[in-house]
Amino acid sequence: MIQHIVIYRFKNPSPKLFETIKDKFSTIRGNVEGLLRLDVGEDIMHLPRSYDLALYCEFSDRAAYDRYQGCDLHLAVKAFMKTVVSESHSVDFEN
C-alpha cells in the first residue's frame, strides 16, 4: 500500500475555500481503481508549524497511484489548486 500525503498553505485561506477544495477532491473518491481512501481536512490546531489543509490518500499499489496522478478528475482539481496554493509539500511512503 502507498500512503500519499500532501499539505498545503494558501494565498487566501478561508472556510469557504476549504469547503470548495473538499468538494472538488470528493469528485475523485470512488472513481480511481485502487484508490482505497481519500481524506481532505483543514487544520484545527493552528500551531506555528501547521499548514492550512492536508490531503491523505491510500493506494493499493504503484499502478493505482499512477492512475490517480494521470486521471482527468485529479488533473482538474490539481489545476484549481495551482491557482490558490502558496506552498505545498508531500510525502509518499509504503507500508
Add this chain to the structure above:
Amino acid sequence: MIQHIVIYRFKNPSPKLFETIKDKFSTIRGNVEGLLRLDVGEDIMHLPRSYDLALYCEFSDRAAYDRYQGCDLHLAVKAFMKTVVSESHSVDFEN
C-alpha cells in the same frame, strides 16, 4: 476522529536514521488509549516538493490526542526528533 500528520526534513537523512525513527515511534503504538493508528514512512517519490519522512496518526478524539502529546513515550521520541530534524510541518484535521 482526529487525523494527525507531521512531515519532516532532516539535517542528515539516511536509511539508518529512518529505521531508527520508525523503531522509536513504534514504542508508542498500542500504548496510548485512543491512538487508533500510527504509521511512519520515508518518502519514495523524491519530488521537488517531497519531505523526507511522514508520521500519520489517527486518534479517537481530542482527549486521545492530548494523551498522546503528553505521554512520556512520545516526549522521548520528540526529544530525539528535535536533534535530527531540520524542518517539520503538521496538519491536524477532523473527520
